[in-house]
Amino acid sequence: MPELPEVETIASILRHGGDHHPSLLGKTILGAHLLWERTLASPSPAEFQEKIFGQVIREIGRRGKYLLLSLSRDTLLIHLRMSGDLLVEPSTNPPAPHHRLMFDLDGGLRLSFNDPRKFGRVWLVADTQVVLGNLGPEPLSSDFTPEGFYERLQRYNRQLKPLLLDQTFLAGLGNIYADEALHRAKLHPQVSAATLSRTQAEHLWASIRQVLQEGIQRSGASIDWVYRGGEFQHHFRVYRRVGMPCPECGTPIRRLVIGQRGTHFCPSCQRLPTPLNAP
């Protein structure tokens, strides 16, 4: 589920409080219950239990698709992968189906990591660089510039779609926002990054920021049974809209598999450049 806008939305809810719970800032972690072993990436379960006890949640942030809870001594990093979600509930609730890790907090609250597909991972580390060290630039930060983006695109003779999904190239884009950004930039997902003109690169840069900002503004996208609250799914222009008309030109949207991911695009607005030596 969660790409940058969804993780940002969850971080914001945990930081400022939600409909039925207060902010988690200042809460003390009284204990952890690990229900699916592999959810905890590091350290060992025993060390995790021992280290997390008594730490206070000081800050709640995000880097790429990682949720960051800065604690008294360490940082708790959470990656939701495909189906993960976080909820705050009374600590007396019985564990719901698919709960993988639960944190008891003071005030009778519990922070629960729910993840049907079990792909999500949690780390407790002193140094976040161990986990976040290879991430690419943060697309909404001021140091992500159109000039720098153009120069980095030039370095890769790779198809655009898989490159945009590569978190070491750019942090936070996932399948939905990559498809939506490419459509707004009128670029075919299989165009080689290195062939983009300066203007095309700048257009893509602006499109990426636009879709992410709109996603955040609409509290993310909610699809299927995972994650609730977001509205961005009502504003997709191509994602999962096979056969429906392109909002720009009316041509039916098509789907391709690129890098093992379903890819949605308008075959009219997003054309592959014709080779110069074509017959």
Next chain:
DNA sequence: CACGAGACCTGTTCGC
């Protein structure tokens, strides 16, 4: 270096 396949998992939806 660039790319594809397979793995990790469970649940929903689609097609016959």
Next chain:
DNA sequence: TGCGAACAGGTCTCGT
């Protein structure tokens, strides 16, 4: 209706 196939917001590892 039933049942298997296809598909799903992500990332890692291996082989070519």
